[in-house]
Amino acid sequence: MIRFVALVLFVLLTFGSRLASAQAPGHRLPYVPVVTPNGSTLPFTMKDGVKEFHLIAEPVKREFAPGMIVNAWGYNGSTPGPTIEAIEGDRVRIFVTNKLPERTSVHWHGILLPNGMDGVAGLNQPHIEPNQTYVYEFTLKQNGVFMYHPHSDEMVQMALGMMGFFVIHPRVPEVPKVDRHFLVMLGEWFVEPGTGTPNPNIMTDFNLFTFNSRVWPGTDPWVVKKGERVRFSFGNLSMDSHPIHVHGYRFNEVGTDGGPVPKSAQRPESTVNVPVGSTRTVELVANVEGDWAFHCHKSHHTMNAMNHDVPNMVGVKQPPALEERVRAILPGYMAMGETGMANMMEMGRPKNTLPMMTGEGPFGPIEMGGMFSVLKVRAGITSYADPGWYKNPPGTVAHEALASEVPHNAAGHGGKGGQNGQGGPAKPPP
Amino acid sequence: MIRFVALVLFVLLTFGSRLASAQAPGHRLPYVPVVTPNGSTLPFTMKDGVKEFHLIAEPVKREFAPGMIVNAWGYNGSTPGPTIEAIEGDRVRIFVTNKLPERTSVHWHGILLPNGMDGVAGLNQPHIEPNQTYVYEFTLKQNGVFMYHPHSDEMVQMALGMMGFFVIHPRVPEVPKVDRHFLVMLGEWFVEPGTGTPNPNIMTDFNLFTFNSRVWPGTDPWVVKKGERVRFSFGNLSMDSHPIHVHGYRFNEVGTDGGPVPKSAQRPESTVNVPVGSTRTVELVANVEGDWAFHCHKSHHTMNAMNHDVPNMVGVKQPPALEERVRAILPGYMAMGETGMANMMEMGRPKNTLPMMTGEGPFGPIEMGGMFSVLKVRAGITSYADPGWYKNPPGTVAHEALASEVPHNAAGHGGKGGQNGQGGPAKPPP
């Protein structure tokens, strides 16, 4: 019986793999393929029972959002590089061609493999010189969401965008099955406003924050059908933890770059804090329709091209002429407005530089940028194409109150709180 | 039977709610009310079975500690805003009046609700313009410690102090019950020394760190009776994780902004790292008396108004005249002393600026500031008013040793260690 199942599996897997290599529709694979929004999955070919992949390290031009192109480094024409997807038990052979102006190597982050395949140049293998092609080969002994990135001049190469996901599906599919699985690589960049090349020397004061090397509103929406079981995996090879917050849902952390988290250890969260050098996979059942914000909760990380040295003008009256004079000296200067920044979204700025906050929604400006996207949950859809904005059922949207509804205390400071700082029962129980 | 229990619960809850709306003592509520040190709880009124709350977004003057007032933004006269407290199953209606100079909105962080009530202006609702009052209404389907904050020009509005807690008690009270539950919002600010308005452009180099928008020694002590089961919930809407450390105890992480953590997944900690965009609830039984420090463990976060660019004088001999001369050029200049900083606590400084380290304890200066408070555990107290400093039982305080007690090696470097860096057994087992 076990032999029979193994045979069926073997046939299925082999057959499925052949289909995949021929770009067949995903539902004929023995797994539900992952989705890399604004990215792609690396094709493979089967050769004598081994899945062969080919990564090409090279400079790439990446459009972060319409109006801004960055001189990045990546793989196969994009940053992040294409997602590698395989099955536990597969033998994989990965060719890496170096078309960069300097040497490189690839580390398979989180993957159990022979020491000589681990990719730390100098320690585990020679550096891959420009125009060389190296070959890595190993058998996948685990499942989970892992990553690949250089381990040669790695600070520079990662700061310029060289990284990608490596997904290993379990040999025995999970029950209940996952219907949708999105992969999002978190990125931090410093690109001097008006220029296009990231500065890898910057350690803390970044000014662009990306989901798969795109900034809102350049990020594709994440579309799911109501009722689907959905996973999101976040990878982080930047310099800071990124707390990724979902609106309207809570999720469980079901995986790390060490593999699946046992059920007993899973915790509910509405924000998953993704540490550097890690992946985090969260899961939810999409049972409430709507357009749900999904973003890094560090507020500066949902802004674009912020210059953190601008003077503070909150509460300072600025005659219109003043700001213009400042801008004559400092091109691209955007003063913090006297009443906040919401009115500063689209001010004049250097070329190849995005507005700080932007994105138009169904109810007006969303005033975001950077690490922000929208989870769109819809009943009855027949395609994952962008369904447009959510149509709220009547009476379910926050709205202006009628004067007669507003409580009497609206005029003053109203409810100043019924308890002081040490409130609660005045006396502890005896 | 179940119906009877439900009826009793219904009566209790309704009755309790009516009492609460009349500001009755907390012990007649169907739950133990939370405590927001240096803050307050928002009162509500019952209207046709709905709990009505009223938040007023407005500029506020906040005293961080005696001697320093900050021009912040908050709700109902304070930052953080008053805590909203309700019960799982309640229907709530929340009016939000905008008395700010710019538009705003409110997002109910972590709460499961209809998409149109989620509060992302532009995406889920229109912005609330100045002088408008909006109304949000939804039914609470979960329990835990959540937050509210703007989602309109949110970087600026949160940097200025707009945030608060939203606590939902479970419908069926927990066993064993929690006797005390403190809520503490963590804050980071940059206020240029000598000024009073926070600069929201700052992303990393903050200079004031607060518990409920207060700095030590302006933070109220957290007073509990010996033996009580105590919870602490920390909320973080700043730009950095804050690792909050308790002295003399360990606690379990029992909740997040996703809800209660299952028993099997709880971990013991003496420091709870609170990520941005999250709440963390920890629990301990206060079984050891004393005055226990409770603070952020990032050492700069227990300092006030630090200027991180001052030159380094450790080990440099400074004639007294030198520093005075520097201060003539740089008002407020505080040199790092040649022997450390402990002697620099109360030096001259600009107006509306706190000393860097301060706070007088029973044994001398505590030399702290910022995110620091004291958990005071006392047997036999009949009030939660500050009981003063702990009186240690004789013989239980660290003290100077008699010369005769000190080991012989005290004169030199003494114990240089019995093992070298690769110590342990000289040989591994065969």
Add this chain to the structure above:
Amino acid sequence: MIRFVALVLFVLLTFGSRLASAQAPGHRLPYVPVVTPNGSTLPFTMKDGVKEFHLIAEPVKREFAPGMIVNAWGYNGSTPGPTIEAIEGDRVRIFVTNKLPERTSVHWHGILLPNGMDGVAGLNQPHIEPNQTYVYEFTLKQNGVFMYHPHSDEMVQMALGMMGFFVIHPRVPEVPKVDRHFLVMLGEWFVEPGTGTPNPNIMTDFNLFTFNSRVWPGTDPWVVKKGERVRFSFGNLSMDSHPIHVHGYRFNEVGTDGGPVPKSAQRPESTVNVPVGSTRTVELVANVEGDWAFHCHKSHHTMNAMNHDVPNMVGVKQPPALEERVRAILPGYMAMGETGMANMMEMGRPKNTLPMMTGEGPFGPIEMGGMFSVLKVRAGITSYADPGWYKNPPGTVAHEALASEVPHNAAGHGGKGGQNGQGGPAKPPP
């Protein structure tokens, strides 16, 4: 029976302790002693059934790596201070002599003890003035990996290196037993290039990152025998979380400074994020031979003496004469190379300053610094001395591919991905 076991344990423990105080080989202790790489363990003496330790707070010269000596503060001649090691149930008496130029105190981080022994100067005890010796005494009621550090001018004293581990072994040894247990204190420093004294005013822009106050390649390798059960404990009293990544393995988080993590709550990871003010203990079985990189995954933290303000030259052609001219003005200037930084490792630099990236491996330069070490797993070793570089079995090292092996698409961008950003099944199931 239980009494008999207790008696045997008592005899063993007492006997073991006596041996330890006489510096007997570790395997005769009732526990496997921990290893502090590049550090030491503090000896003790038994006095009337109490384990007496003696810490001496004092300035120390610490060699971070050959070529760089730092004027630090520490204990007993080193930073971190020597590791204190004891057994649950022990009564300990710790003398602390202050040989610093300013007052100090010691806090026993994570340890359950009487309030007067907790070490917060001003709050729990007087400050220890220079040349005073204080005595702390308490009974150990728990087990785990804890820390000690000052709580008097603590920002300065910790920034200068004052910290150490405090390990409490369980009274009943764990099954299966741990064969090797390494302790690594994580450190961040700012030492202006060309100088030797850390600047404690720096809050975010550090330039040296250490394992036990050493930088790669000054860090000892962590040597284990194949098949051993190994623990690594990381302590963090710096200003940032450090995500410590192991190559080729995954581990479980088995302990914090709150004590052991229950089995049900353990999660697999390949990177353990160590928050500030915490310890994290991870465990793996070393079943795969090799030289495995083990490092902080924040890429700037595996660099030395980085000046984060240098201009960005990636993609900019620099005639050789230009850089020399810049260096004439800015001694120690290291331009970012036009093709990355790998070729900049050993450029001219100020005295007492380490190269940014260095370390020679068996396959060429490893190009690392800072928080980096190598886990060396070997079968059949009879000593934990450095076994040299791993000899990979033939055919297990990534290597240049033969031209005939390389897939046809190597010439161009090749596999641009079989799926677009919203790939997967074209239609959701009905």
